[in-house]
Amino acid sequence: MGEFKVHRVRFFDYMPTAIRAMAFNSRTERLALARADGALEIFNFADNYFQEKVIPGQDGRAVEALCWVGQRLFSAGLNGEITEYDLENLRPRYTVEAYGGPIWTISSNSQGTLLAVGCEDGTVKMFEILEERIQFQRNLDRQKGRIISLSWHPSGTLIAAGMMDMIRIFDAETGRATHRLLVERGVGASKSKEVVVWSIVFLSDHTIVSGDSAGKVQIWDGVTGTLVRTQLVTKWDVLALSVSNDESSLVAGTSEGTVVQFQFISSTVGQQDKEWVRTRTFKNHSHDVRALAHTETAVVSGGMDTQLVVRPLLDKVEKNTQESALRKMTLPHRSLVCCAKKAGLLLFQFPDHLELWRLGESDGHGKPGDSLPVKRKPEKLIQLKRKGEDHICCSALSPCGGWLAYSTVTSFRLYRLQNNNISITKVSKLPKDLRSAHQLCFSPDSSKLFASSSHSSVIVVALNQPECKYLHTLKPKSGSRQPVHLLFASEDGKWLATANTDCEIHVYNLDKLKLHCTVPVYSSCPTAIAIHPTTSNLVAVHADQQIFEFSLVQKEYTEWSRKLQKQGLHSLWLERDTPITHVAFNPQNPAHIILHDTFMFCIIDQSLPLPEAKTPFYNQMTLRSLPEPQRIIHSHAFKICKNFQVPLY
Amino acid sequence: MAKKQRGKSASSSKTADIKQQTDHFSLMLESSDDEAPEEVTFEDSKAEALRSMKQALDTARREKEQLKEKRRKRQELFQEQKKRKLLPADVLEEIDSAPSQTQKQCQEDAEEEEQEAEEDEQRKKKRKRSGKLAHARNLKGNYTVQTAKERESASFQQQAAEDFLQSRMYGPGSCRTTSNELLSLQNKTGRNKSAAVQFVKKDWACNEKAKAEKLKKRWVHKQQIPSC
Numbered sequence: 028m029g030e031f032k033v034h035r036v037r038f039f040d041y042m043p044t045a046i047r048a049m050a051f052n053s054r055t056e057r058l059a060l061a062r063a064d065g066a067l068e069i070f071n072f073a074d075n076y077f078q079e080k081v082i083p084g085q086d087g088r089a090v091e092a093l094c095w096v097g098q099r100l101f102s103a104g105l106n107g108e109i110t111e112y113d114l115e116n117l118r119p120r121y122t123v124e125a126y127g128g129p130i131w132t133i134s135s136n137s138q139g140t141l142l143a144v145g146c147e148d149g150t151v152k153m154f155e156i157l158e159e160r161i162q163f164q165r166n167l168d169r170q171k172g173r174i175i176s177l178s179w180h181p182s183g184t185l186i187a188a189g190m191m192d193m194i195r196i197f198d199a200e201t202g203r204a205t206h207r208l209l210v211e212r213g214v215g216a217s218k219s220k221e222v223v224v225w226s227i228v229f230l231s232d233h234t235i236v237s238g239d240s241a242g243k244v245q246i247w248d249g250v251t252g253t254l255v256r257t258q259l260v261t262k263w264d265v266l267a268l269s270v271s272n273d274e275s276s277l278v279a280g281t282s283e284g285t286v287v288q289f290q291f292i293s294s295t296v297g298q299q300d301k302e303w304v305r306t307r308t309f310k311n312h313s314h315d316v317r318a319l320a321h322t323e324t325a326v327v328s329g330g331m332d333t334q335l336v337v338r339p340l341l342d343k344v345e346k347n348t349q350e351s352a353l354r355k356m357t358l359p360h361r362s363l364v365c366c367a368k369k370a371g372l373l374l375f376q377f378p379d380h381l382e383l384w385r386l387g388e389s390d391g392h393g394k395p396g397d398s399l400p401v402k403r404k405p406e407k408l409i410q411l412k413r414k415g416e417d418h419i420c421c422s423a424l425s426p427c428g429g430w431l432a433y434s435t436v437t438s439f440r441l442y443r444l445q446n447n448n449i450s451i452t453k454v455s456k457l458p459k460d461l462r463s464a465h466q467l468c469f470s471p472d473s474s475k476l477f478a479s480s481s482h483s484s485v486i487v488v489a490l491n492q493p494e495c496k497y498l499h500t501l502k503p504k505s506g507s508r509q510p511v512h513l514l515f516a517s518e519d520g521k522w523l524a525t526a527n528t529d530c531e532i533h534v535y536n537l538d539k540l541k542l543h544c545t546v547p548v549y550s551s552c553p554t555a556i557a558i559h560p561t562t563s564n565l566v567a568v569h570a571d572q573q574i575f576e577f578s579l580v581q582k583e584y585t586e587w588s589r590k591l592q593k594q595g596l597h598s599l600w601l602e603r604d605t606p607i608t609h610v611a612f613n614p615q616n617p618a619h620i621i622l623h624d625t626f627m628f629c630i631i632d633q634s635l636p637l638p639e640a641k642t643p644f645y646n647q648m649t650l651r652s653l654p655e656p657q658r659i660i661h662s663h664a665f666k667i668c669k670n671f672q673v674p675l676y
Numbered sequence: 677m678a679k680k681q682r683g684k685s686a687s688s689s690k691t692a693d694i695k696q697q698t699d700h701f702s703l704m705l706e707s708s709d710d711e712a713p714e715e716v717t718f719e720d721s722k723a724e725a726l727r728s729m730k731q732a733l734d735t736a737r738r739e740k741e742q743l744k745e746k747r748r749k750r751q752e753l754f755q756e757q758k759k760r761k762l763l764p765a766d767v768l769e770e771i772d773s774a775p776s777q778t779q780k781q782c783q784e785d786a787e788e789e790e791q792e793a794e795e796d797e798q799r800k801k802k803r804k805r806s807g808k809l810a811h812a813r814n815l816k817g818n819y820t821v822q823t824a825k826e827r828e829s830a831s832f833q834q835q836a837a838e839d840f841l842q843s844r845m846y847g848p849g850s851c852r853t854t855s856n857e858l859l860s861l862q863n864k865t866g867r868n869k870s871a872a873v874q875f876v877k878k879d880w881a882c883n884e885k886a887k888a889e890k891l892k893k894r895w896v897h898k899q900q901i902p903s904c
Contacts, residue, residue, distance in 0.1 A: 107834065128833040129838075263850070
């Protein structure tokens with residue numbers, strides 16, 4: 028009989044959504060991503076591309092374009108509204124109706140004072156960016172067609188707008204349209220269809236680069252209004268363009284899934300006459316590329332195949348290092364599955380509903396590696412649809428299986444499950460403070476619910492049948508304004524560990540309801556935390572794959588953790604490109620720590636020696652073939668299993 | 677401007693082409709049918725296009741007016757209903773002094789379903805007030821006038837924009853294929869050739885299959901009755 032019985036759950040139909048728009052903030056190294064269901068994600072490119080924040084979508088919100096203005100994030104969509112987001116509380120701060128019909132594009136000038144939106148009715152509307160809001164300033168000259176794309180000249184005096192069949196250049200001060208550049212239609216059958224200028228870029232030397240639906244990338248002289256060069260890149264549409272900060276490199280994304288790079292170089296070495304020359308083609312997507320961003324060292328692309336691909340450019344980074352590897356972000360960096368251990372139930376979180384399943388049972392016996400026959404199949408018990416327009420932000424299931432809670436940005440709901448988890452009743456009287464939460468966690472004895480709310484504080488609510496009462500709000504001393512994204516309550520009910528996106532980990536004493544200690548801040552954001560049931564050691568894994576173990580009783584790092592830091596983690600471990608999203612412990616063996624990420628799960632045995640830098644890391648297969656004594660010499664603490672594809676929990 | 681010019685050249689060249697072709701034809705075949713096809717002049721087609729555009733604008737305007745009518749009727753109905761729930765005058769005065777922004781906010785919130793019971797009462801009061809005021813243009817005293825949120829007409833434009841995007845990306849002329857076809861082609865041209873993906877369509881004619889199941893059960897039951 029093997030060590031564990033593994034429930035292989037393959038009925039979680041997680042469906043990712045397409046990427047619609049993205050914007051990169053080079054100063055803070057954050058990428059904002061908008062998905063087709065209105066959800067917004069923020070990735071921290073400086074911290075191993077960790078998905079720091081997720082703002083859930085809303086039914087009516089169809090985001091077409093994103094724009095960073097300093098630290099503020101604005102979006103505009105087909106519902107005609109401009110939305111500013113509160114990145115500390117992970118919700119929209121306010122929306123402003125533009126009254127121009129659906130908005131196709133949004134862009135701010137390089138000084139960060141004005142915001143221009145291109146609308147369906149042919150107007151480019153200018154908004155003044157003030158401290159707490161934006162205010163409508165004026166309309167530029169109204170045009171006869173819809174404005175699909177916009178680009179400011181770096182000086183802030185001119186705006187180029189891509190429309191149907193043409194490009195217009197506006198003077199930003201007077202609002203008059205000065206030039207009209209006519210874009211040629213496609214050849215053959217597409218001659219009768221209007222050509223749509225999907226994206227446009229205005230460079231500082233008054234060159235305009237446009238990508239249109241006929242598959243051309245055209246380079247225009249913005250001063251005279253003439254066409255300089257045409258390059259047919261694809262037979263289908265060129266949907267997105269992005270230029271690097273130093274304006275030496277430009278990338279175009281097409282409907283075919285290819286990303287074509289153009290560079291501003293001279294054809295012969297040493298010559299002064301530079302021109303835009305097509306250099307590389309990347310085919311990293313299977314479907315349309317609808318969003319592009321050009322960072323200093325890489326090209327970031329995203330589209331209908333829902334994956335975010337970061338392709339470092341080999342002339343900017345060193346070859347064959349971890350920096351130059353292609354990165355694909357497919358799955359969310361947070362857990363969407365909750366397990367009620369004692370009741371054998373699973374809760375799956377979807378944006379618009381929750382599903383509660385009971386795990387199947389099997390009482391067969393077999394050798395390790397066998398699949399056991401299933402005596403009772405897993406069954407779906409409850410499908411709970413959310414109320415209202417906002418998508419579900421977080422959800423939790425109590426370990427006894429009796430309570431279910433979920434939260435959206437505007438509301439919070441708590442349900443009581445009864446009758447062997449078949450019937451569900453809503454708890455109506457909720458404490459006033461419990462408005463919405465970023466993360467939820469039940470205590471192991473199901474008597475308390477912890478909800479993370481604004482500015483790193485956690486609300487503690489006591490659950491007595493059938494109602495719940497507000498107990499306390501736990502606040503950290505640091506006064507951080509960032510949201511808490513990880514919560515863990517220890518088995519004995521004594522400790523609560525929280526982690527926020529400011530990389531702080533705080534541990535609270537639940538008996539006294541106050542702060543117990545703060546783990547020394549590490550520069551990378553924690554991606555998973557857990558407290559050992561018997562030793563009360565806090566295990567934290569960070570986005571750069573570092574693992575720390577902190578003793579809560581002694582308030583210092585443990586011996587094992589110091590040994591690990593001194594020796595350093597194996598390079599193959601550090602090169603993994605997906606973060607650990609879950610840490611668990613083995614009740615039978617207190618020395619085991621179980622972790623998993625998107626591609627593997629690993630059991631760390633603290634009683635075994637740590638792997639040396641030169642020994643082979645993934646040695647489980649080879650170990651099996653060795654006889655007993657040799658096994659002990661070669662085996663090391665990290666046991667990695669890649670048998671199960673894509674573990675989400 | 678550019679559009680019209682292009683249209684002109686395209687259609688006139690087209691008619692010229694057609695004329696040439698038919699002349700050629702008649703010379704070659706000497707058929708009895710030697711009437712030239714009807715020439716549609718440019719003016720006619722222009723008039724036709726303008727007419728259809730005007731029709732579309734008319735229908736859009738009519739739709740807007742219809743919706744406005746509906747909205748007005750609904751407002752009246754609400755007013756009548758709320759007249760029964762009329763509160764004492766001093767409470768109303770208190771609400772009157774609240775800024776118009778909170779009123780607008782409350783109106784939006786009123787459309788969400790989840791609210792506390794007491795706040796619900798307050799909001800109903802406020803909604804009734806603004807509903808009343810939206811019609812009463814009485815600007816004496818400390819009343820404020822605001823327009824109710826125009827959602828219906830906006831959705832028409834939004835739908836048109838979404839249709840435009842949909843037709844551009846997935847409409848005719850976009851040369852797209854399904855993922856089923858792509859994977860099937862991969863299966864057939866790959867090293868280990870296999871059948872197309874979803875070769876057997878399991879959900880084909882599910883209604884008919886369910887009906888057939890029912891009939892079969894009924895027939896089996898009928899067969900068993902005389903025996904037992």
